[in-house]
Amino acid sequence: MDVRNDPLTIIALVLAIIGGINWLLVAFGFNLVEALFGPVATSIITKLVYIIVGLAAIYLIYPLYLMLTSRPAERPVVRP
Numbered sequence: 001m002d003v004r005n006d007p008l009t010i011i012a013l014v015l016a017i018i019g020g021i022n023w024l025l026v027a028f029g030f031n032l033v034e035a036l037f038g039p040v041a042t043s044i045i046t047k048l049v050y051i052i053v054g055l056a057a058i059y060l061i062y063p064l065y066l067m068l069t070s071r072p073a074e075r076p077v078v079r080p
Contacts, residue, residue, distance in 0.1 A: 009063050015056035022053075 069070040
Protein backbone atom coordinates (compact mmCIF):
# COMPACT_ATOMS: atom_id res chain seq x y z
CA MET A 1 0.00 0.00 0.00
CA ASP A 2 1.44 3.35 -1.03
CA VAL A 3 0.26 5.76 1.63
CA ARG A 4 1.65 8.77 -0.21
CA ASN A 5 -1.13 8.61 -2.80
CA ASP A 6 -3.96 7.67 -0.43
CA PRO A 7 -6.42 10.60 -0.15
CA LEU A 8 -7.58 9.53 3.32
CA THR A 9 -4.01 9.57 4.60
CA ILE A 10 -3.40 13.01 3.10
CA ILE A 11 -6.58 14.38 4.72
CA ALA A 12 -5.62 12.80 8.04
CA LEU A 13 -2.14 14.36 7.82
CA VAL A 14 -3.59 17.80 7.13
CA LEU A 15 -5.96 17.47 10.09
CA ALA A 16 -3.15 16.29 12.37
CA ILE A 17 -0.99 19.23 11.27
CA ILE A 18 -3.85 21.65 11.98
CA GLY A 19 -4.26 20.05 15.40
CA GLY A 20 -0.55 20.37 16.11
CA ILE A 21 -0.54 24.03 15.10
CA ASN A 22 -3.53 24.63 17.38
CA TRP A 23 -1.63 22.98 20.26
CA LEU A 24 1.29 25.32 19.59
CA LEU A 25 -1.04 28.30 19.70
CA VAL A 26 -2.63 27.02 22.93
CA ALA A 27 0.84 26.93 24.47
CA PHE A 28 0.97 30.68 23.85
CA GLY A 29 -2.53 31.26 25.22
CA PHE A 30 -4.62 31.30 22.04
CA ASN A 31 -6.96 28.49 21.01
CA LEU A 32 -7.86 28.93 17.34
CA VAL A 33 -10.63 26.30 17.36
CA GLU A 34 -12.37 27.87 20.34
CA ALA A 35 -11.90 31.34 18.85
CA LEU A 36 -13.66 30.21 15.65
CA PHE A 37 -16.42 28.02 17.08
CA GLY A 38 -16.77 28.92 20.77
CA PRO A 39 -15.76 27.24 24.03
CA VAL A 40 -15.88 23.45 24.23
CA ALA A 41 -18.53 23.56 26.95
CA THR A 42 -21.00 25.40 24.71
CA SER A 43 -20.15 24.40 21.15
CA ILE A 44 -20.90 21.05 19.59
CA ILE A 45 -18.90 22.12 16.52
CA THR A 46 -15.77 22.61 18.64
CA LYS A 47 -16.15 19.15 20.13
CA LEU A 48 -16.68 17.73 16.64
CA VAL A 49 -13.49 19.40 15.38
CA TYR A 50 -11.50 17.91 18.28
CA ILE A 51 -13.03 14.47 17.67
CA ILE A 52 -12.24 14.56 13.93
CA VAL A 53 -8.63 15.68 14.55
CA GLY A 54 -8.23 12.96 17.19
CA LEU A 55 -9.60 10.28 14.86
CA ALA A 56 -7.24 11.50 12.14
CA ALA A 57 -4.30 11.09 14.52
CA ILE A 58 -5.44 7.59 15.46
CA TYR A 59 -5.84 6.67 11.78
CA LEU A 60 -2.26 7.80 11.08
CA ILE A 61 -0.90 5.09 13.37
CA TYR A 62 -1.46 2.50 10.61
CA PRO A 63 0.40 4.34 7.80
CA LEU A 64 3.21 5.04 10.27
CA TYR A 65 3.36 1.32 11.10
CA LEU A 66 3.52 0.47 7.39
CA MET A 67 6.27 3.00 6.85
CA LEU A 68 8.34 1.72 9.76
CA THR A 69 7.96 -1.97 8.96
CA SER A 70 8.37 -1.94 5.19
CA ARG A 71 11.77 -2.55 3.76
CA PRO A 72 13.15 0.16 1.53
CA ALA A 73 13.51 -0.71 -2.11
CA GLU A 74 17.01 -1.73 -3.00
CA ARG A 75 18.85 0.84 -5.01
CA PRO A 76 21.09 -0.36 -7.79
CA VAL A 77 24.75 0.32 -7.28
CA VAL A 78 25.96 2.81 -9.87
CA ARG A 79 29.65 2.59 -10.57
CA PRO A 80 31.46 5.27 -12.55
